[in-house]
Amino acid sequence: DAKTTQPPSMDCAEGRAANLPCNHSTISGNEYVYWYRQIHSQGPQYIIHGLKNNETNEMASLIITEDRKSSTLILPHATLRDTAVYYCIVRVHGDSNYQLIWGAGTKLIIKP
Amino acid sequence: GAGVSQSPSNKVTEKGKDVELRCDPISGHTALYWYRQSLGQGLEFLIYFQGNSAPDKSGLPSDRFSAERTGGSVSTLTIQRTQQEDSAVYLCASSLWFELSYNEQFFGPGTRLTVL
DSSP states (O other), X not given: OOSOXXXXXXXXXXXXXXXXXXXXXXXXXXXXXXXXXXXXXXXXXEEEEESSXXXXXXXXXXXXXXXXXXXXXXXXXOOGGGOEEEEEEEEEEXXXXXXXXXXXXXXXXXXX | OOOOEEEOSEEEEOTTOOEEEEXXXXXXXXXXXXXXXXXXXXXXXXXXEEXXXXXXXXXXXXXXXXXXXXXXXXXXXXXSSOOGGGOEEEEEEEESOTTSSOOOOEEOOOEEEEEO
């Protein structure tokens, strides 16, 4: 089972910031939070990842709460091309197997 | 540079037939992953390779599924005696090195398998 919970869908107006929440209340100290997105009929695309600190790159910002039980992906100025399913994933460490366990994600629809 | 490629892009087969799906990872990537995705669902992890070795095959759905990788590059996923429930998009990804704590996976476009 996925270790994260996300809302199934969200809308956001074009040009506004899109804030996508994720709960990962059972995360352990050495597990990273990853975000990927999947545009229709394409393979997933890496966005950002983090452990404890907030992270920012050219695509998005990742805000992780101090207790690490939740995080928020922020797309600062959403465009229509950001319409996709966004997956929040916790990297599971089992023996030597670093799996990414995927949930159903959040379908983000950017509206003009 | 070239990304991850998969072939065929679409495969329609009859129940009971064997199919072989191919993945060409990014050059120099030592880790390779197979996932499948049913319609409207998230990704289901199947197997990963570090080099030519697959340390854990427990994610494969049944013994009809097998995968191999040769030369640390191309990988094939084989499904024997296909069943209708095998219908899905099969995605391949590669990453630079499996043991890195940072593990950005680059995905291919997938193979859409339909079993009639």
